[in-house]
Amino acid sequence: MACINDENSHFYSSSSSLPVIASRKFSVGDDGKSGDEFPFERVFPVYAKGTLNPEPNRVLLDFTNSGYDPIWNTIRQEAKLEAEKEPILSSFLYASILSHDCLEKALGFVLANRLQNPTLLATQLMVIFCNVIVHDRGIRSSIRLDLQAFKDRDPACLSYSSAILHLKGYLALQAYRVAHKLWKQGRKLLASALQSRVSEVFGIDIHPAARIGEGILLDHGTGVVIGETAVIGDRVSILQGVTLGGTGKDTGDRHPKIGDGALLGACVTILGNIRIGTGAMVAAGSLVLNDVPAHSMVAGNPAKVIGFVNEQDPSLTMEHDATKEFFRNVAVAYRETTPNVSGVAEKSDIIKENMRSSIHHQ
Template sequence: MTDYKREIDLATLWPTVVAEAEAAARAFPMLADFYRRNIIQHDGFAGALAFVLAEKLLDRDAGGAAEQAEQLKQWRKYLAAQMALDPAIEAAAMRDLLCQLQSNASIKDHYTPLLHFASYQALQCHRIAHHCWHSGQRAMASYIQGRVVSLFGVDIHPGAKVGSGIFIDHAVGVVVGETAVIEDNVTLFQNVTLGGTGKGSGDRHPKLREGSFVGSGAVIFGNIEIGAGAKVAGGAVVINDIPAGTTVVGPKGRVLNNRD
């Protein structure tokens, strides 16, 4: 497998996904309907994303096959409508996908995150929930958040602000509080917590500035700032601001200087 995917851009991403899905469907007839339903039948990326997320969010305990089919149809229509109302959702989702392809050497095609990665799907569910939270649909936002916790083990409050080009690897155990801010091009690994300090209200969660990195198991508490390009090593506990471009290690969040 060549690494041509690393040179792909947003303009050619969706046509490439479709072409690869068609090739996979021909190569594996047992999966042909899966690729058709999730990718090939859709006119664009937004339609495919709405379908993939709809299948995750519907209540599979409600009714029989006919009821399930109708519920899936309603979810698809609803999710597509929310993305049409807020085009930034689709744009961010595409940049997230491109980021996955550029950052994860284990991916051998262009559609795997969309179809199979819990981290990617959970993040896109959050984008819908965030839109709902700020558009008078808080019951729906809370439902989506709860489904994401049950399905993926990822708990991102609908109020949290998340930029684009986000790479969440594995994602299981990720917790992000209501007033947290994650700017563009941030990387998070599994079991990361962006939590509060017990303050009942107000701005009480971390702010991760552009290009920062948080390793697996790191815990960041309070309304503090992780500066642009800063790195928080796995297992670190951080309760104070971290300057841009620095690295933090250890259970007490020790900042390394350039010599270190």
């Protein structure tokens, strides 16, 4: 398969300036480079976990050099089976998947048809998407690692093919990757036009200048907003309604930095140039205004540390009930106290005691 084969491939690495994000080159040009130096040979054996194997693998090199792509082969098989089960979808599946010779072109076709409008024609958009995706080895890696992240972590993801055809979180993320490449090339108006269409069609607003790693899950994705100078590490899971925003009209570096393996619950708001540590978990509905330590669990408005997580990457386990004991204790405290003047202090004392108890038992 011509789309993934490259006999001139070689290894490349560089360090990130962010202390909370593992030292690894972001997928697309955070250092101003094209991403073409990405070690694509090392991608395939990590489909299962969405992280790079630090050592070259001979078996891996054999099948990547031969053009073998297990995810694309699986997608084609899924599409054939679905076409047999649902003949009414056969034309759709043929046009979207089976008529293409690689994942890159199929994804370009799907994105172009979802984002077209009367002035941005599907044929024009497909040329843009395919030219960027096919020729950027970093993006070719990312679209696969992101796809595996959706398949592994989202129980609603029925198959690889359903992700590229229907899951707007996945599609918006890949459209961002193309827009980011265009932005780094100086084609900022076109990148902004793509951002605008993604926001209109999918309800997800990712600034093309933001830097996002690999193995990312945008679960549902509705209402996600990621600002211009935001940085997101690898293997991060983000649920609906999350905002990575600034705090005013300041310019410069003004958006959050999210460490590898972090889990951001639904409707989390993180504001300002603050750092969410590696493997941290932010509970749903939290407002985060200060740095969050690595592998900690924060909740509340404003968010405070309420414990620590055992998982290296809570984004992979997607255990959203990790704070249920804490919140149950808070609910009991409110229910068992009376709403009078003297009771205000009682509530506060009981809540603090339950917080301490919850953290102690975790």
